[in-house]
Amino acid sequence: MNGLKWTYEVDGSDFTRAGEASSNVKKNLRKLGVSPEVIRKVSIALYEGEINMVIHANGGKIDVEMTPEKIDMVLADTGKGIPDIEQAMQEGWSTAPDEVRSLGFGAGMGLPNMKKYSDEMRIESTVGVGTTVYMTVYIK
Amino acid sequence: MQEFFHSVTLDRDKCMGCINCIKRCPTEAIRVRNKKAYIIKERCIDCGECIRVCPHHAKRAIYDSLDVVNQFEYVIALPAPSFMAQFNNLEDVDIVLNALLDFGFHEVYEVAKAAEIVSAATRILMKEGNLPRPVISSACPAVTRLIRVRFPGLIDHILPLLAPVEVAARISKREAAKKTGLPPEKIGTVFISPCPAKVTATKMPLGTEKSAVDAVIAVSEIYPKLVSVMKDTAAHPMQPLTEAGKIGLSWGSSSGECSGILNDNYLAADGIENVIRVLEDLEDEKFRDVDFIELNACSGGCVGGVLNVENPYVAKTKLYRIRKHLPVSLNHIDAVSSEMMWDTPLEYVPVLKLDEDVWTAMEKMAKVDEICATLEGLDCGSCGAPSCRALAEDVVRGLASADDCIFRYKSNITHLLDDLHKLENYIPAPFRPETGEEEKKEE
């Protein structure tokens, strides 16, 4: 066996379902006996990424791969893309529309949190084509 | 320490082996085996959901009999705040407290009074600011147990204070020993409980090694007896006994404990499903700016406890009415005494883990996925497990067979019949009539 793989389709039109992937991954990690600290890092980072896919990119696909050493997460969407990644990474920067802000999102803290809770993070984005976020959390 | 005493148990004679309880259990702790439900002790949190849902009343709580009143030289009743909401047209808590004396208790110490002390202690601890925010209430033992098996990351957030009933038992016992000169073992503290979780919490306490509560009796059992005593109680002059205010009584229903925090940044959730949702979100740090979280396993809070007699919503209204004219709080403290604090830390009990070793656990999970893919996906419960996935997990844990799935069983039979059919129609060569082909080949 190489590792465990989980794939999730993120539905961009259904806000109420956002968070399904992260809570499912969390449930799995708990059963695998992964430490609470690692579970917390993975689920917070993944949740923020999942929400971004719903709010900013109309959904996408999440691939999670786990080995006993690490958890790799790839969040790929075909949304509008991020023109300036450095700016997007800044705390407080947000282009979230008002109706989303009224739900408590749009503080511009998602990407900074993903950076904070993952051990490695990389973003590839092309305007008009889509965004792919790569995150890794080490288990040991 | 004995690891798993549970108040919630099964009456085997009444159990029909249906699937109501297995589907409802929040920790997937119940299976049906040999036509009877079976509780996996490590997983049970004594929330009482199965008692509530069982149409055959086969799930019940174990508690002490009313005879305990005669087993001590000096007995103290510890009535839960929600107990006061069980009576019709009750204007004054004192009638209930006096009736308890008439019933045979030597003294009454209201858990509501201890609840006010716990509220005051909570305020002090929160002000000191050393607790990780948000602070999660430790009052409902079903919730604390749930966190212990399922939300390890939140253990640090649990308020390290003993529940009001425990505080009531400790204080009242200490004071009674002083007053009567009796040794503590001759003094009995008896909790009048709304739920089985509290029974378990006294036999197998969390946060301390030994509970000061000596016995737990059910509201449903003492209630009818007390109601008949109350008629006489009302007829004779009564002692003024109550020492609890609004805050103490409010603990009996959801968000009551929060009201004692005297701070608006709180959240209260009740009902085990809602509690789980809040804990999941809390684990993902989805709440910003919340200081305190009160969680009650029962809908409506303790008024919804399975051992109570009144409809929880009616009880809640009654509680509001009784406390209306009471002062806010009658109990104040300057410092938190060690008597009220946990002295044993809570530890994570990973009962849901597939294996100690991550690699092996991963292999097992791959196997679970594989088996799951071959199952029908109906989560019908006929196999005795709450869902197809739970069955697959049981198989991997060596506790069940995939053939326990009745659909799989049926398809196995169909395959078997197909094979039989093929065999029946197959004629082995020595008996096969000649077709003429053989001769052609010879030539």
Ligand SMILES: Nc1ncnc2c1ncn2[C@@H]1O[C@H](COP(=O)(O)OP(=O)(O)OP(=O)(O)O)[C@@H](O)[C@H]1O
């Ligand atoms: N997948 C994505 N596709 C397109 N744009 C994105 C994507 N993810 C983030 N962005 C852009 O980056 C900005 C910052 O993202 P970030 O997650 O930090 O904040 P936010 O989503 O706006 O608010 P918060 O996450 O605090 O609710 C977003 O407002 C958006 O413009």
Ligand code: SF4
């Ligand atoms: S909410 Fe109250 S009655 Fe229900 S389980 Fe918890 S402590 Fe017991």
Ligand SMILES: [Mg+2]
């Ligand atoms: Mg975001």
